[in-house]
Amino acid sequence: MAKKTENAAITPDTFKTAGTTPEAAGTETGAEASRRNEKVGEVVSTKMQKTIVVAVEMRKAHPKYKRVIRSTKKFYAHDEENTAHVGDVVRIRETRPLSKLKRWQLESVIRRSSLAQVSDTAPAAEVAAQ
Numbered sequence: 001m002a003k004k005t006e007n008a009a010i011t012p013d014t015f016k017t018a019g020t021t022p023e024a025a026g027t028e029t030g031a032e033a034s035r036r037n038e039k040v041g042e043v044v045s046t047k048m049q050k051t052i053v054v055a056v057e058m059r060k061a062h063p064k065y066k067r068v069i070r071s072t073k074k075f076y077a078h079d080e081e082n083t084a085h086v087g088d089v090v091r092i093r094e095t096r097p098l099s100k101l102k103r104w105q106l107e108s109v110i111r112r113s114s115l116a117q118v119s120d121t122a123p124a125a126e127v128a129a130q
Contacts, residue, residue: 050080051079055073058073090110092106
């Protein structure tokens with residue numbers, strides 16, 4: 001038996017915006033119109049110069065059992081001004097390869113960690129005590 005195929009209203013415009021968000025479809029203007037991938041995660045290491053390690057948590061339902069499974073992946077990101085601290089929640093954006101492992105760049109710090117604030121004030125308290 002041959003399958004029937006229907007060519008109901010398929011136009012070239014159908015493929016341009018299929019499966020895209022309004023941001024990716026070009027409704028925004030300026031620098032926000034870039035189509036680079038963005039991820040939000042927590043900074044787990046800042047021990048390298050101008051580099052941070054960001055852990056991004058992904059939640060996905062198991063195909064058969066439907067249980068939500070958490071998986072974490074680490075991304076190396078470029079931090080030009082060393083503004084991020086361990087525990088901060090940051091947004092990173094995909095960029096050209098900067099080194100063997102770095103393919104992401106720090107876009108913004110969404111939420112500062114309370115650990116970072118305590119460590120910033122600790123050296124000042126030690127100096128004042130002396």
